[in-house]
Amino acid sequence: MRAKLFTISAIIFALAMFRLLPHLPNISPVAAMALFGGAYFADKRMAFIVPFLALLLSDLILGLHDTMIFVYAGFALTVAIGFLLKDRVTATNTAFAAVASSLLFFLLTNLGAWMTSGLYAKSAAGLMQAYVAGIPFLQNSLLGNLVFVAVIFGGYHLLQKNVAVLSEPTLKK
Numbered sequence: 001m002r003a004k005l006f007t008i009s010a011i012i013f014a015l016a017m018f019r020l021l022p023h024l025p026n027i028s029p030v031a032a033m034a035l036f037g038g039a040y041f042a043d044k045r046m047a048f049i050v051p052f053l054a055l056l057l058s059d060l061i062l063g064l065h066d067t068m069i070f071v072y073a074g075f076a077l078t079v080a081i082g083f084l085l086k087d088r089v090t091a092t093n094t095a096f097a098a099v100a101s102s103l104l105f106f107l108l109t110n111l112g113a114w115m116t117s118g119l120y121a122k123s124a125a126g127l128m129q130a131y132v133a134g135i136p137f138l139q140n141s142l143l144g145n146l147v148f149v150a151v152i153f154g155g156y157h158l159l160q161k162n163v164a165v166l167s168e169p170t171l172k173k
Contacts, residue, residue: 001042003165008040009050011152016054020061026137027144030055031101032152034075038082039089040156047079070112074105089153098149102142110134 015029015036033051041047055075059068078101085097110130113119120126160167 034078
């Protein structure tokens with residue numbers, strides 16, 4: 001059980017550190033970290049604590065901003081989407097979860113930009129402008145989420161097949 005906890009945590013922290021490397025805008029492993037934690041930690045508290053700590057540490061290096069509350073709310077909801085994957089991790093379910101989390105993150109963070117940036121009128125039209133302006137970021141986010149989710153979930157599946165201690169069932173809390 002400790003080996004599994006350590007391995008899952010190490011994967012999440014490695015993903016968080018990837019955010020510090022040069023990359024295209026919005027192509028990051030944030031959703032993959034949250035989905036993976038939600039899907040594979042047996043303890044729901046750990047499913048939130050470890051990914052949030054990894055995200056926070058990388059954000060402290062990258063810098064904080066006005067829409068952090070919306071980013072973290074989207075991250076928390078993505079962990080919850082990961083809970084729906086528990087014991088149902090298939091390529092189809094995981095891809096659907098990645099797309100759903102991308103859309104949810106898009107909706108929340110662009111709402112946050114509309115509310116906090118001062119760039120948009122505080123009206124329905126202004127909100128729509130914020131969403132339209134965010135579409136290029138959604139495309140990158142969706143692409144990044146699908147790639148990182150495929151790599152991390154696929155890689156962990158291979159680890160489970162080849163490392164006996166990782167394939168043992170764990171008690172859920």
